Amino acid sequence: MNTIRFRDCNLFRLVMLVILPALVIIWGCNQGSYYSAMISTFAINILLAASLNLVNGFSGMFSMGHAAFMAVGAYISAFLTLDPAKKASMLPGLPQWLIDIQLPLLVALIFCGLAAALVALLIGIPVLRFKGHYLSVATLGLIVIVRAVLDNSDTITNGPRGITGLPKVATAPVIFFVLLLSLFIMFRLIRSQYGRGLIAMRDDSVAAQSLGINLTLKKISIFCISAFFAGVAGALWGHVQTVISGQFFYYSMSFKVVQISIIGGMASLSGAAVGSLFMTFVPELLAPLESGFTIFGVTLPSMYGLSNILMAIFLILVIIFRRQGLLGSSEILLESWFSKETYTSLFKKEEYQKLAAAFQRRPKKK
Numbered sequence: 001m002n003t004i005r006f007r008d009c010n011l012f013r014l015v016m017l018v019i020l021p022a023l024v025i026i027w028g029c030n031q032g033s034y035y036s037a038m039i040s041t042f043a044i045n046i047l048l049a050a051s052l053n054l055v056n057g058f059s060g061m062f063s064m065g066h067a068a069f070m071a072v073g074a075y076i077s078a079f080l081t082l083d084p085a086k087k088a089s090m091l092p093g094l095p096q097w098l099i100d101i102q103l104p105l106l107v108a109l110i111f112c113g114l115a116a117a118l119v120a121l122l123i124g125i126p127v128l129r130f131k132g133h134y135l136s137v138a139t140l141g142l143i144v145i146v147r148a149v150l151d152n153s154d155t156i157t158n159g160p161r162g163i164t165g166l167p168k169v170a171t172a173p174v175i176f177f178v179l180l181l182s183l184f185i186m187f188r189l190i191r192s193q194y195g196r197g198l199i200a201m202r203d204d205s206v207a208a209q210s211l212g213i214n215l216t217l218k219k220i221s222i223f224c225i226s227a228f229f230a231g232v233a234g235a236l237w238g239h240v241q242t243v244i245s246g247q248f249f250y251y252s253m254s255f256k257v258v259q260i261s262i263i264g265g266m267a268s269l270s271g272a273a274v275g276s277l278f279m280t281f282v283p284e285l286l287a288p289l290e291s292g293f294t295i296f297g298v299t300l301p302s303m304y305g306l307s308n309i310l311m312a313i314f315l316i317l318v319i320i321f322r323r324q325g326l327l328g329s330s331e332i333l334l335e336s337w338f339s340k341e342t343y344t345s346l347f348k349k350e351e352y353q354k355l356a357a358a359f360q361r362r363p364k365k366k
Contacts, residue, residue, distance in 0.1 A: 004358045010345035011355045013336040018343075029172045036086070040172050040240050042280040043179045043235050046100055047304045049272035050186055050258040051229035056258075057266030058190060059222045060202035062132070064119035065139030066230050066257045067124075068146040072119050073112035073231030074238035075150065076162045080108040080349035081239070086165060093155025105169045105239065109178065109232050116231025117224040119146075124223045128216070143254060150246035162245025178236065180337070182229050198222060259311075263318055265325025270333035274326050278314070283307045 028035045048066060055063045079087070079094065080103045084167075087099045106345045127138045151160045189195050200208040203220055210216055238244040254277065264275025286307035318325065327333075336342050345351040 002240060004354055006355075006358050007332060009352040009355045009358050010143060010336075010339075010341050011197045011349065012358065013332075014342050014345055017333060017336040019051060025172070025176070033308055036172055036281065037096070037240060038284065039176050042276055043172070043175045043236075044237050044240065045260055045280055046272045047179050047182055047229060047233040047236075047277035048257045049264060049275055050269045051226045051233065052257055052261050053269055054186060054190075054198075054222055054226040054229075056261060057196045058195065058202060060205065061128070061217060061219060062136050063139045063223070063226070064136045064254050065142040065255040066225065066226075067249040067251070068139075068142045068226040068366065069152060069230035070253065071118060071146050071244075071246065072116045072236030073234030074249070075157060075163070075240055076112045076115045076231070077105075077108050077235035078166055078244060080111060081105060081167055081169070082165070082180070083167075084135050090158055090163065090353045091156060093153070105167075105174065105235075106178075109235055112235040113228035113231045114232070117228040120145060120224045120227030121220065124200065124220045128219045128223060133251040140251070143250060144356050147246045147250055150249075157246075160246060162247075164243050166239050166242045166244065168242055169238060170236045172250070175236055176239075178232065180189075182232065186229070187338055188330070190269065192357060195347055258316055262325060263315060265327040265329065266327040267324065268327045268331055271327040271334075273333055279311070282314075283311055284308060 006016075025039055028039045048070070052063065052066050055061050078100060079091075079098055082090075082102070084100050084102060087094060091099070108158065123142055127142070130138050150157045153159065157163070190198070197208065197213045197218060201210070201215055202215060205215055234249070241248075260272065260275035260279045262275070263278055264271030266271065290304050290306045291302050
């Protein structure tokens with residue numbers, strides 16, 4: 001006889017995976033600008049890792065060029081949302097119509113995503129012919145190209161000095177609204193016929209092609225969709241930091257997103273949230289150790305970089321002992337967030353009975 005588990009109880013999911021995280025996020029945003037910025041960065045990291053998982057986890061390809069699409073989104077957002085007077089003085093090389101325009105953030109995000117998707121389309125047509133590590137190296141080359149263009153276009157991007165003074169319009173509520181909307185779209189996409197085709201291509205490309213799946217179209221389309229959400233995330237990141245430059249969107253940024261994806265699980269959109277939780281908050285908690293600490297009466301000296309070393313060790317352990325990531329292919333988070341049953345369980349008597357049975361470890365009734 002099967003025993004009722006907590007994860008099978010919609011009421012338990014509502015409390016632990018919806019209400020409790022929402023309360024923690026709301027509380028953190030009210031603790032000051034530092035914590036609010038950390039939570040906003042956490043949400044952006046989720047969006048970045050989830051969009052990367054569309055390619056790396058569900059299509060069978062392995063891209064390392066996410067930072068390039070972030071950069072495109074961040075700079076397009078700056079062009080569209082900055083004050084016209086500031087653009088005229090800082091970016092005189094922009095066309096006059098682009099200098100005069102100033103859009104709301106939510107409208108600008110659409111154009112940021114489309115611009116990143118267009119770059120992905122242009123680079124994807126020749127690059128997606130590669131497979132395995134050849135594709136990874138090619139997408140790393142895209143980062144170098146984008147960085148070179150940004151650093152050498154003085155009148156358009158202000159060169160290596162970057163763009164400062166971006167309007168701080170990406171508040172935590174706005175970011176979480178964009179995140180949840182994006183995750184819902186990605187979740188429905190993966191659960192659709194299109195998503196099943198992607199998974200078939202990942203598992204066996206020859207069998208998928210024999211069933212009539214156009215592999216080239218699938219690869220290019222999911223690469224562009226992934227880039228779209230990366231461009232949106234890059235725009236949000238730029239407005240949180242208020243300063244953007246080509247140096248921020250280089251190898252280190254791409255490697256960080258890949259780490260988040262691997263830790264949480266590449267074959268799971270929910271894994272992006274778990275990986276982001278580790279990569280955003282754990283290094284901050286470990287940072288005080290770098291200035292020295294006392295353990296068992298022994299005072300250890302300052303060890304700069306200790307938090308990075310510990311996170312690297314953790315990543316190695318995950319790769320060795322949990323190769324599929326912490327969540328594997330589970331979608332327990334998104335299934336809880338976007339399921340009607342989760343929210344209606346609050347008004348159903350049988351859900352309370354099921355939760356009580358889970359506490360008592362009683363078997364399911366047939």
